[in-house]
């Protein structure tokens with residue numbers, strides 16, 4: 001049997017701003033439609049953020065997610081993953097509210113405090129559509145994306161009762177050791193889902209040696225207790241995905257992580273990036289995992305046991 005590779009699609013996120021691409025989903029219906037399109041193209045999991053429908057600013061109010069989640073659930077069977085990262089401007093109490101409220105099958109969980117350097121993107125745009133965009137990006141020069149041990153523990157314990165499991169986002173090798181700490185304490189249990197993030201300014205780079213070192217270290221710490229997925233930021237998206245698949249891992253694509261489908265070519269939809277990842281996986285003789293496969297691999301509770 002060919003190995004099954006899970007594709008996650010992160011459809012909008014909080015890194016990119018509306019000026020950067022006319023194709024970035026902003027409104028609840030655009031976000032839901034993007035997620036359903038990604039699922040139809042082969043994404044087993046969809047990673048969801050919400051935005052203010054008028055300004056496009058990240059919005060972590062539980063009510064902002066309501067018109068998104070129900071539509072996705074009606075429109076496809078993909079595993080819905082709610083962000084607890086929100087945006088780096090928010091503190092953990094605000095960031096975890098949607099996941100606690102809706103008890104999804106999966107929520108993201110960021111494994112360490114870091115700077116999240118978005119400010120180099122400012123120079124690419126002479127003007128911004130909305131007043132919040134420039135200070136948001138520029139402010140990342142001096143902003144801390146706070147994920148202390150206490151913050152991580154707060155999310156783990158708040159979601160424990162509802163059986164939500166995690167997309168554990170690791171932006172550096174040290175984050176794997178932080179995860180190992182929570183595994184040792186019994187707060188994270190196998191099979192867990194590690195999403196290694198490459199190419200964010202402030203985290204590990206996107207060189208093949210970085211990818212290999214991340215995989216080697218995770219294998220040494222976790223053995224067969226984990227499923228490994230990767231995301232490459234920006235232009236690194238597909239090359240990082242190829243390396244993961246070649247090393248036995250899974251992939252994440254989507255406009256949250258990269259606005260591109262090729263050199264100087266903006267992706268028009270999230271589904272386009274999923275199709276590209278799918279073609280690469282199938283060209284390697286592997287199979288794209290269905291949502292049911294993902295639920296089995298990650299031991300998820302099922303789409304009928306969520307609060308939406």
Ligand code: KMH
Nearest residue numbers: 013083084085086108197
């Ligand atoms: N945008 C990714 C690099 C989260 O939502 O928890 C990180 C992310 C964070 O997906």
Ligand code: ZN
Nearest residue numbers: 013083085256
């Ligand atoms: Zn995210």
